[in-house]
Amino acid sequence: MKFGVTNLRRLRNVAPIDIKPITLLVGKNSGGKSSFLRSFPLFRQSLLTRTSSPILWFGDLVDFGSFDASVSRFNKADEVTFTFSASGIGFEEQEYYYFIDDFPVVQRSSQKARLISASFTPTIVRRQEKNRLSILEYHVSDKDIKVKIQMTDEGLVQEIYINGVESSKFLEGAKMVSSGASLFPELRIIPNKEQVPVGAPWRHLSSSALVAPLFKILRQNIDGRVRDPSLQELARRMISSGFPDTEALLAVARSSGKMVGERMRYMLLQNSNLRDRIFTTITLSNIPLLSRSIGNHFKPILSSVLYIGPARARSERYYRYQDLAVDEIDPDGQNFAMFLNSLSRSKLEAFSNWVESLFGYGVSVTQKTGHISISLIDRGIETNIVDVGYGVSQVLPVLGQIWWARERTSPRARNASISILAIEQPELHLHPAHQALLADALVEEAKASRARNTNARTIHYLIETHSETLVNRLGEFIAAGRLSPDDVQVVLFEPSEDGLMTDVRVVPFDNNGSLVNWPFGFFQPPVI
Template identity: 45%
Template sequence: MLAKFGLKNFRRLENIIPVDIAPITLLVGRNSSGKSSFLRTFPLLRQSILTRTSAPILWYGDYVDFGSFEGAVHNNDKSKNISFIFNLDKVTVRQPRIYVEDPSYPVFGTGPEIISKDVTLNVSIGTQQEKTRLSQAEYSFNNDGINYKATFDDRGKLTSILVNDREGIDSFGNHRVIVPTGALLPEIVIWREAENSSQTGLFTRFGAPAIDAAARLLAPMLDKRIKPNQLRHHIQGLFFMPSFTVENIKKQAARVSTRSLQKLLNNLGNEPNDQLYSDLNHLFWLNRFVPAFNAASTSVRSTITESLYIGPARARTERYYRYQDLSVSEIDSDGKNFPMFLNSLTESQILDLSNWISNLYGYGIRLSRTVGHLTINLVEGKTVTNVVDTGYGVSQILPVLAQIWWAVNRSRFGRTSRPSRDVSMIAIEQPELHLHPAHQALLADALVGEASDEKGARQRSSRLKFLIETHSEALVNRLGELIALKKLSPEDVQVLIFEPKEDDSRSTEVKVSKFGSEGELLNWPYGFFQANLAK
């Protein structure tokens, strides 16, 4: 799960060190301070991942429009790279499938699953001949102190892999590294190229290229009677250890029947400056680069593609909508397809949504169908009113509320026999527009999930996170009230304050404010919501 997110050289956000993404994260700041750029990064990444492109970023798409690389890079300096930094609390790395053709050895299968904690994936893009390209990817996981840095050329070819600053690309030998072009988070594929058409032995599809390099390193030190496949078989067992330690190596040596190899393994690491131990340790971690990088990329892609976005400019409601037989799985960023979304719901789902909104704001919704047309009505007691005949703020908040409700309930209300995947994040810009401050405050209740229906209190999905860009003092204060009332934990909410630097760098710094146990704001700038009349 995404725990932190940071940016470098993205518009005003020159160097934003990864900040926590709490279950509820508010972005506040004066106009043109960079908070919208931060939030819109997620729909930007989503439209880039979901659309088939020839470049890693689709600057203009269905969700947001950033123009071009030159328009998005800090100070329009095309010599700089833009970096997206993802910090994950953990990543499950599945070792590659290994197959040995020698009949003396069975199929080895897959290696063990490795849980890497506190993982950071830093992906950088640049420009080459006016085209955005993947420039560099850095991957590290702190529990083992390992850092990978991969560099790509202008065609997407992998040109360098550093493992803790030691180059490893040459150790891939006769393996072909394939990096799909046009992907910000590519799945790197490695094929072992046969030396001749009659060759048999070890073949890999998703990695393990360093096994051959280790075999070349150890072969001169071992009994010449050891067959290449036999040696590779033992090395793959060595490389599938949980971690490269003297204790694990000795355990692996006990499983080896070849005396010369057993002796060599038992002696590894006994000398203070054991070069062979250092070389094998390097190859051990190099061998894990591909599955580790791919696992992190998959995790980030999953988080991004399972996110939703609602923009600040939402479509005006109409008195009637033409009926269309469309199945709508999510609401557009401008809410334009909101009527078709409602029409895609079952009657029980519309009732559930209506009851949830009614418990918040005192009115429910009803969808009326006539020949060829749809009408959205508000229901207050026995009074039914077309939404066009109500305040403008009501029509603007309905798509936001429906998006929140759907994000929480999508997996519960899957429309197929196979359950839908949970939403990971919902990013909303200025949900409070055109609302009275009292109704702005009630948005906090919608986010927290305190609204209840006949079935009892609704609980927010443990995976769902809200990223809200807002100017509403009422919304901020209401969250503090809910914390004071013990309806929300202070650890579940934070405020990111975007403040332009006072120098001429056109840069923004981000400060973090949290709530105390009594709902008080900590590290909050004095007079933040007041006009600055000083000259």
């Protein structure tokens, strides 16, 4: 997965960045690192809450304030843009619409699964005190097809551009509509009832809204001896073949006979006007499927994001017990005790053993007279967490999130191709030696996630940090051959030349564990 953002606070234009298994965000304070990282829990709270706008700027996970507080002050267009990009997006089904007694009927045809590489860029503006989707941009990189959809203030599709050419006219009376205010809206093409033959049983119709226009093109250019039902079926199969590809369309045409195949070869290879009309009609017909496929890919990822913030709650000697089933840790770790108490005995023991393997102490939970206490176990001796130092109490919720990212079994997480855990400043109040152990936990979990099954959901850690120790430790792992440089990167946030905005660039590790083009003295104070 890649993610980019434009005009969000100090982030003027961040090109899509690959979210690798371990991605560290580093830079000086107030440089935009938190804005970038918190975008992920922002998307989660927007997708999981019933809203009338695509983005819920203030919610239970993060608080961006409002659109006005989030948009860059130096953005004259007054808009915020996000970009989501991935390969391996499933592209499987086509929808067909019919009218029976004035009601639309939807039929889906199963097709062989196809995988595409694509990106989606929604642009958000403020209209009449509400956030609106202003522009939807889709790019299918496999076919080099770019679609730009202009929306009205009422959320209706206004204009459709395919590779820069306005193409709404090819809908021929049908219309494209949006499913609502979601950040990932589904688009639909609704035909006029006049396009469906009167009295035709819907089960015998095998046409989408744009089969009729494509059939019209074929009928005008293919010998009349080829009967209408055959051409209607050919038009349906051409649309069902996915985004237009000359060789694929010629193969479909040849299966309808030599005469049709030869005529189609002329239309696609020698008549550029007909080829453009055919390609545009097929592309338009596949836009709804593209919007749904992209939503089905990204929504499970973003709605299952785990997040732990920098201001974590101070540990207490006793916690008031509540009959709550807690299946996630709050961003501030406030409910960490109840989270541990909700684990089964075997799960709690597994967590304790995992922490002990890293830091040398286990974890236990005791419930007495309506209260819960957390203790650390060192060589068989239990000590209340309040009595072992502030740093330990601050890192435990972080360790809990890292461990839970692997263990959780919620439906949202199972349906996601990757699982993202966003952590802000996990090194707070930790000795450098323990900061290095935190890197060990990340590396071991990332390796275990990949080793379990190459086709299974993998965990990707997005971490904002000021820890030189954490960065250097990852380099040591690479140099020792225990971590691939392809699985880790540093994203550097630097002030722009004018000092008003932030420039962002990726700094990779080489095979020796050294950072490539790293600024000299980055972690050092100014020379006196």
